[in-house]
Amino acid sequence: MTVKVAVLGLGSVGKGVLEMIARKDLDIIVTGVADSKSGLIDPSGLDIDAVLTAKKTGRCGDTSISANEVVSRADYDVLVEVTPTDAGSGEPAHSYMKMAIERGKHIVTSNKGPISLHLKELKDLANEKGVLVRYEATVGGAIPIMHTLGNGLAGNKFVALYGVLNGTCNYILTRMAAEGLTYDQALAEARELGYAEADPTYDVKGIDAAIKLVILANTIWNNGASLDRVDITGIDRLTNDALRLAEEKDCTIRLIAEAFPERGVLRVSPRIIRKDHPLVFEGTLNAITLETDMAGEITLIGKGAGSIETASAIIGDILFISSHVRCN
Amino acid sequence: MKLEMKDSPGQLVSALQPISEVGGNIIAVIHQRDLSSREDTLGVQIVLEIAESRLTDLVSMIKERGVNILRIGKDRLLYKQTVIMIGHLMHTDLSDTVDRIDCTGFAEVTALDLAMPAINEPSSARLTIKSVSKKDMDAALDILRDVAKTKKLLIIEPLEGELV
Numbered sequence: 007m008t009v010k011v012a013v014l015g016l017g018s019v020g021k022g023v024l025e026m027i028a029r030k031d032l033d034i035i036v037t038g039v040a041d042s043k044s045g046l047i048d049p050s051g052l053d054i055d056a057v058l059t060a061k062k063t064g065r066c067g068d069t070s071i072s073a074n075e076v077v078s079r080a081d082y083d084v085l086v087e088v089t090p091t092d093a094g095s096g097e098p099a100h101s102y103m104k105m106a107i108e109r110g111k112h113i114v115t116s117n118k119g120p121i122s123l124h125l126k127e128l129k130d131l132a133n134e135k136g137v138l139v140r141y142e143a144t145v146g147g148a149i150p151i152m153h154t155l156g157n158g159l160a161g162n163k164f165v166a167l168y169g170v171l172n173g174t175c176n177y178i179l180t181r182m183a184a185e186g187l188t189y190d191q192a193l194a195e196a197r198e199l200g201y202a203e204a205d206p207t208y209d210v211k212g213i214d215a216a217i218k219l220v221i222l223a224n225t226i227w228n229n230g231a232s233l234d235r236v237d238i239t240g241i242d243r244l245t246n247d248a249l250r251l252a253e254e255k256d257c258t259i260r261l262i263a264e265a266f267p268e269r270g271v272l273r274v275s276p277r278i279i280r281k282d283h284p285l286v287f288e289g290t291l292n293a294i295t296l297e298t299d300m301a302g303e304i305t306l307i308g309k310g311a312g313s314i315e316t317a318s319a320i321i322g323d324i325l326f327i328s329s330h331v332r333c334n
Numbered sequence: 335m336k337l338e339m340k341d342s343p344g345q346l347v348s349a350l351q352p353i354s355e356v357g358g359n360i361i362a363v364i365h366q367r368d369l370s371s372r373e374d375t376l377g378v379q380i381v382l383e384i385a386e387s388r389l390t391d392l393v394s395m396i397k398e399r400g401v402n403i404l405r406i407g408k409d410r411l412l413y414k415q416t417v418i419m420i421g422h423l424m425h426t427d428l429s430d431t432v433d434r435i436d437c438t439g440f441a442e443v444t445a446l447d448l449a450m451p452a453i454n455e456p457s458s459a460r461l462t463i464k465s466v467s468k469k470d471m472d473a474a475l476d477i478l479r480d481v482a483k484t485k486k487l488l489i490i491e492p493l494e495g496e497l498v
Contacts (some may be wrong), residue, residue: 168493243488247449247458248418252490254447255416255460259490266494278418278492285493 009328010051011114012038012082014073014102015089016066019116019143021058022313023086023320028054034324038080042089045071049081077102078109084324087115088143093208093217093233096120100128103139107131112331114323116143116316122220122233138331140323145218146171146292148315149308150322155226155296162298164226167265171218171274173290173310174202174209175241175261179276180288183249183258189242201290211240212261212274219263219272222294227267239275252278258286338375338402345401346378352395358384377404383412411442411464413471417478421487423448423457432461434481441465441474 011027011034013020020041027034035051046052046067057066077085085106089099100120103113107128115121120128121141132139142152146169155164170176174196181192193210196202208214216236223231241261252259255278262277262285279286284305285293292310297303309315339345346365353360364379384392393403423431432443445462463478465471475491482489 239488243420243456244490245420245449245451245456245458247451248420248490251418251447251449251458251460257416257492259418262493264494276490277494278416278490283493 007328008033008035009084009324010035010037010082011084011086011324012036012040012076012080013086013088014040014076014099015087016041016057016061017088017090018313019088019316019320020086021061022317023088024054024058026314026317026321028058032321032325033328034321037082038076039066040071040073040076041066042073044069045073045076047071047076047080073098073102074105077105082111084112084114084327086320086324087113087117087120088320089117091117091119093119093122093213096123100124103128104131107135107137107139110135110137112137112327113139113141114143114320114327115139115141116320117141118144118214118217118221122217122224125221125224126228126230138327140326141221142323143316143319144221146294146306147173147308147310147312148318149292149294149306149310150319151222151294151306152225153322153326154304154306159296159298159301159304162300164267164296164298166267166297167219167222167226167263167294168285169215169219169222169263169294170260170285170287170292171215171263171294171310172209172212172261173292174206175212175215176287176292177201177290178210179241179244179249179258179260182244182246183253184288186246186250188246189244210242212238213240215261215263216272216274219265219274222263223265223267223272226265229267231272235272237271237273237275241276244276256281260286338377338404339400345376348399349378349396349401350380352392352399353380353382353384355395356384356388356392358382358388358392375402411444411466413465413468414444415463415465415471415475416492417461417463417475418490419459419461419482419487420490421456421482421485423459423487424450426485426487428459431478431481431485431487434477435463435474438470438474438477440467440470 038047044065044067087099096119099117121144128139177196178192181187216238220231257278259276260279263274293307295305360382362381435441435443443461444464447460450457
């Protein structure tokens with residue numbers, strides 16, 4: 007059955023989603039799109055290639071149609087909310103999502119801000135309206151962690167969680183260990199390769215990893231975790247000497263996000279870790295290890311970022327919805 | 335400790351029994367025939383945890399059973415943990431930092447590797463801490479975390495549950 011989606015946000019993730027919908031035969035049509043300045047609505051399905059071509063000039067569509075209008079007026083089953091994250095307020099994404107849920111529309115998002123701040127509120131509202139909120143793409147890029155938690159490992163008790171949730175930090179630490187680069191040199195290299203933002207604060211101070219940890223903790227334990235309750239230490243004070251001292255003991259240093267619900271521990275910090283540990287790998291990959299009562303220990307590793315990789319998570323959520331609930 | 339006993343049935347059991355009677359915990363029993371030893375005796379090495387105050391009792395109980403104790407090696411500090419510290423370690427009195435652990439009586443810094451780059455740059459050190467028990471190790475690390483906070487040092491610990 008064909009599923010109709012409206013896509014908000016045409017940055018790297020939004021464009022990746024549109025490209026994959028256009029290129030692959032997924033039975034998904036796009037009935038609305040909006041970027042920060044313009045929008046388009048077509049109940050019979052937009053010409054995606056035309057939208058992507060128009061976007062190259064700066065605007066995807068008509069400046070008289072706002073994102074707000076697309077959310078409130080367009081005919082769609084699933085709102086794909088992929089606008090830039092505001093970790094402080096979660097806006098305007100949070101309002102768009104609520105508006106769509108009120109209209110009885112499902113939500114698929116990659117937006118960490120509103121999910122880390124308002125997950126319970128959004129889920130409660132969605133339950134009331136009989137729709138789903140799916141956010142696979144908020145944590146671990148292409149890694150199907152939410153599907154694993156919600157379906158594959160359903161019924162397990164989760165005792166602990168460890169993760170490498172920020173590819174930028176993992177890249178920097180890998181390079182410091184392998185080449186003896188200083189932190190500043192490795193950061194400069196990560197920037198050149200496009201792995202780090204111009205302002206890398208969120209990544210290197212551990213905040214991005216902490217936001218993802220909050221989302222995981224709330225998903226697994228529904229324990230009201232919030233960013234201000236995470237004990238956060240970044241990697242920006244690490245020296246290459248420290249990595250060498252770890253190497254001498256067949257260990258290395260990685261930025262690890264950890265949750266131990268029974269002790270109320272939520273922490274992101276650089277840790278000394280054996281080189282043969284499953285969470286030690288090179289480059290920008292992400293990984294999550296879950297300790298469970300039935301399945302034992304499970305580690306998922308995969309690409310933590312990237313336009314098409316994130317599109318994979320979003321499309322997985324859209325197709326989950328279309329196969330599990332009836333779209334109007 | 336290394337025990338020497340007669341090579342006859344039941345000897346090993348009777349040598350081990352007193353250990354549990356005094357509340358000791360057997361970690362390993364290494365049992366090998368030493369060709370150079372007298373033919374009717376058997377050498378056994380036992381690694382165990384026991385409260386220091388009960389050691390004399392244990393020795394006399396084992397001796398009563400006709401088992402000869404050849405040697406007792408004491409290593410109080412069975413738990414080992416490695417941490418890395420980064421910061422102005424010398425300016426913030428590294429020997430005081432180490433003393434704060436050593437003066438506890440239940441934990442000691444047994445090795446320290448220090449890397450000092452250019453003057454005024456933060457230095458890095460790897461500390462090996464040994465303690466009597468896991469609880470003592472946790473207490474020692476708590477002290478170190480407090481010291482690090484006041485001296486503005488960064489402490490990097492091993493992944494929880496992993497002994498490095």
